[in-house]
Amino acid sequence: MSDFIPLDVINGGARGRKFEWDTARAPTEDYHDAVLQLEKEGEWEVQRVPEPYIEVNTRYGRVKRIPIERTWHHKSCGQCGHIPGYSTSIYWLNRKLGLDYLDPKDQTSCTAWNYYASATSNPAAQASVAMRNFAAAAETDYFPIIHCGTSFGHYKEVRHELIHHHELRRKVRDVLSRLGKKLVMPEEIVHYSEWVHVMRHRFAELQTIDMSHITATVHPACHYHKLEAEDAIYDPEIYGAQRTAVITGTLQAIGVNVADYSSWYDCCGFGFRHILVSRDFSRSFAVQRKIEVMKEEVNPDVTVTHDTGCVTTLDQSQFAGQAHDRKVGIPVMSDSQMAALAMGAHPYKVLQLHWHNTNNKPFLEKLGIDQAQKWAEFEAACDKLKSGEKKYLTWEDADA
Amino acid sequence: MEFPLDLSGSAYRDVPFEEKERLLDEVKSDLRFQDVMYGCYECGICVAACPSARFYDFSPRVIAQAVAREDADLVYTLMNDSIWDCSQCFSCDRCPRANSPGGLITIMREVAVNNALQTARKALEGYERIIYKIMSTGTQVSPDMLQPDAFPDWGTHVHEIADNLEIWRRALPPETLHTTETGWSIDDKTIIELYLIWHMTGVMDMIKGVDEGLFMILVDVMEERLEEAGYDVEFE
Numbered sequence: 001m002s003d004f005i006p007l008d009v010i011n012g013g014a015r016g017r018k019f020e021w022d023t024a025r026a027p028t029e030d031y032h033d034a035v036l037q038l039e040k041e042g043e044w045e046v047q048r049v050p051e052p053y054i055e056v057n058t059r060y061g062r063v064k065r066i067p068i069e070r071t072w073h074h075k076s077c078g079q080c081g082h083i084p085g086y087s088t089s090i091y092w093l094n095r096k097l098g099l100d101y102l103d104p105k106d107q108t109s110c111t112a113w114n115y116y117a118s119a120t121s122n123p124a125a126q127a128s129v130a131m132r133n134f135a136a137a138a139e140t141d142y143f144p145i146i147h148c149g150t151s152f153g154h155y156k157e158v159r160h161e162l163i164h165h166h167e168l169r170r171k172v173r174d175v176l177s178r179l180g181k182k183l184v185m186p187e188e189i190v191h192y193s194e195w196v197h198v199m200r201h202r203f204a205e206l207q208t209i210d211m212s213h214i215t216a217t218v219h220p221a222c223h224y225h226k227l228e229a230e231d232a233i234y235d236p237e238i239y240g241a242q243r244t245a246v247i248t249g250t251l252q253a254i255g256v257n258v259a260d261y262s263s264w265y266d267c268c269g270f271g272f273r274h275i276l277v278s279r280d281f282s283r284s285f286a287v288q289r290k291i292e293v294m295k296e297e298v299n300p301d302v303t304v305t306h307d308t309g310c311v312t313t314l315d316q317s318q319f320a321g322q323a324h325d326r327k328v329g330i331p332v333m334s335d336s337q338m339a340a341l342a343m344g345a346h347p348y349k350v351l352q353l354h355w356h357n358t359n360n361k362p363f364l365e366k367l368g369i370d371q372a373q374k375w376a377e378f379e380a381a382c383d384k385l386k387s388g389e390k391k392y393l394t395w396e397d398a399d400a
Numbered sequence: 401m402e403f404p405l406d407l408s409g410s411a412y413r414d415v416p417f418e419e420k421e422r423l424l425d426e427v428k429s430d431l432r433f434q435d436v437m438y439g440c441y442e443c444g445i446c447v448a449a450c451p452s453a454r455f456y457d458f459s460p461r462v463i464a465q466a467v468a469r470e471d472a473d474l475v476y477t478l479m480n481d482s483i484w485d486c487s488q489c490f491s492c493d494r495c496p497r498a499n500s501p502g503g504l505i506t507i508m509r510e511v512a513v514n515n516a517l518q519t520a521r522k523a524l525e526g527y528e529r530i531i532y533k534i535m536s537t538g539t540q541v542s543p544d545m546l547q548p549d550a551f552p553d554w555g556t557h558v559h560e561i562a563d564n565l566e567i568w569r570r571a572l573p574p575e576t577l578h579t580t581e582t583g584w585s586i587d588d589k590t591i592i593e594l595y596l597i598w599h600m601t602g603v604m605d606m607i608k609g610v611d612e613g614l615f616m617i618l619v620d621v622m623e624e625r626l627e628e629a630g631y632d633v634e635f636e
Binding site: 080266 | 431432435449451452454455456484487488489490491493494506509510512513520523524526527530531534538539540541542543545546551553554555557560561564567568569570571572573574575576577578583584585586587589590591593594596597598600601602603606607610
């Protein structure tokens with residue numbers, strides 16, 4: 001545990017170098033200018049980030065506004081379908097802080113998982129799906145916040161394509177018009193982990209579980225920080241602004257010791273089509289390039305990420321790895337689940353950890369949580385559903 | 401797929417060169433092409449960052465070079481024998497020449513599907529249920545897809561989830577997540593709008609080219625719901 005790379009080396013502190021932004025040297029255009037210019041030209045409407053918001057910096061120092069509340073939650077297929085404690089934790093955090101949010105039914109998937117897997121779509125269809133969802137959000141006057149890293153990345157691609165290709169804008173505007181909807185571009189495309197990042201100190205104020213003896217590794221999601229790479233949060237205080245600050249900033253705020261490992265930049269092995277129909281690749285990559293490297297270099301208590309596919313692949317792949325005596329056995333969670341856990345959320349009623357695969361009981365016990373007792377509480381709640389005493393578990397039940 | 405990958409450009413001799421050139425032109429005429437392809441230093445940074453290159457006979461550098469050189473023979477080979485290995489993670493966007501080999505491959509895959517190439521049909525084998533799910537329900541994966549026979553390598557906990565699915569979904573506090581056949585509860589009106597998007601943007605034509613059986617099933621589902629909603633839409 002003592003020989004992993006300390007973060008201050010990466011931060012530049014050991015070399016005395018202090019990173020400073022210089023937006024004038026940014027190698028890319030500022031999408032804000034283009035989005036607002038197209039509004040002036042009558043090409044689309046722009047939905048403003050509602051106040052109050054928090055300003056952060058992106059990769060080249062430009063300012064991004066992150067809304068605190070009145071958020072329209074663009075859900076993730078994989079989170080809702082297979083790891084539902086992920087999205088439940090996001091809502092729980094909002095409720096714990098008494099924030100106004102909307103969990104809409106007028107939302108489709110971004111359909112990008114299928115697009116990257118099978119290519120059975122095209123730019124006009126993908127942009128129409130995105131802009132239909134954005135229009136639906138604007139109609140409610142709540143601001144979209146995107147749960148999935150791939151939806152976030154793909155929507156940034158869609159924004160880029162719509163900004164630069166007027167013929168595509170025309171086509172999508174026509175499709176939306178035939179659906180009775182306007183073309184509305186949000187002022188910012190916001191990933192939920194950015195909201196978690198800016199709210200991290202408020203979570204820390206409400207923390208009830210000490211995490212100062214916990215060591216975690218971080219896996220930043222490819223479609224968060226590699227796709228349209230400029231629009232991701234960076235901070236000179238975190239990795240010297242040389243890596244994205246999300247996840248790490250949140251973990252540090254709740255006292256977790258974040259440790260580095262050499263394959264941090266590698267993807268998780270999800271592969272989009274591979275996780276569904278060629279999982280031998282996903283399993284091998286996740287175990288050999290991610291989990292085993294973390295285990296050998298850090299041996300963390302948990303690894304934390306911020307995307308659907310990453311939690312799925314890193315977690316589910318360890319079962320086969322264990323069967324082959326590989327060095328596995330690291331619980332995998334999202335930053336929203338870690339923040340909620342630190343604030344005392346129930347590990348089964350809120351985090352829904354029974355949907356995860358890798359054994360997380362030792363981790364819960366290390367936090368001083370009686371996991372057997374918590375599981376018994378969850379089972380008792382399920383018994384009420386089975387007997388017909390209750391139809392659904394409510395938010396009040398989850399905190400009881 | 402044959403190993404090793406034949407990079408001589410002489411594979412698929414039976415396919416007329418004009419047809420290979422036509423497909424390359426279709427790739428180059430995509431509106432995104434100028435954003436993903438400038439040239440190639442041949443530095444290999446994309447390969448170093450690529451997860452698929454570690455486990456497959458696959459190279460984003462070879463694909464970028466072949467397209468940059470407009471080598472229609474080799475591009476055709478790669479479109480048939482290589483592009484489906486890409487993970488679409490975009491780690492290759494580290495390219496110092498500002499290429500996006502992953503973005504280029506997205507376009508090449510789309511051209512392969514649009515032209516119903518055998519490689520696309522083969523790549524989509526076993527994937528039909530996923531396309532059906534996303535196109536017909538608006539969510540890509542659903543809780544009831546977690547079945548032991550579909551995910552045997554994910555271990556015994558998949559059995560436990562499948563056995564308790566209905567109760568465990570009702571044990572979720574968010575009201576939208578009580579579903580088992582879709583990721584979340586979606587309004588009927590929203591699904592209708594999604595069907596209209598597939599219809600208006602030509603996606604159904606793409607499906608028909610690569611999987612006529614799936615196309616017929618989707619048409620049945622969509623036409624019925626659209627008709628109920630008062631739309632007179634025909635998928636030809």
